[in-house]
Amino acid sequence: GEAAGDQSGSSVSTAGDVDGDGLDDILIGAPENDDSSSGAGKSYLVLASSIAAAGRFSLATADAAFVGEAAGDNSGASVSTAGDVNGDGLDDLLMAAPYNDSSGTNDAGKSYLILSPY
Known part of the structure; x- marks a missing residue:
């Protein structure tokens, strides 16, 4: 990770x-990453061409x-392709923040669909 405890x-x-290069890419979640705020979380996309x-x-x-989005969201706790x-013709991404509060309910959670190209 980028920092201890991520x-x-x-x-x-x-x-x-x-x-669209014909190679499967990789998603990596770091739910305790603190880049935006404590425990907000972060997900990384690594293209296969970068690894190669x-x-x-x-x-x-x-x-x-x-x-x-906010402290304690734990975004990146779950990551996946959405097809x-x-x-x-490009696969899209799913990411979860199980402790997001944006609906007005404490820890209700939120899922994000990110359309490619990202």
């Missing part, structure tokens, strides 16, 4: 092919990152 890798999934080129990678230089939801 819990990077708590959730890991294929992202499907989000960039470098042979390894750092989450600090991931191809894309999605940060939780090609909108029919554009």
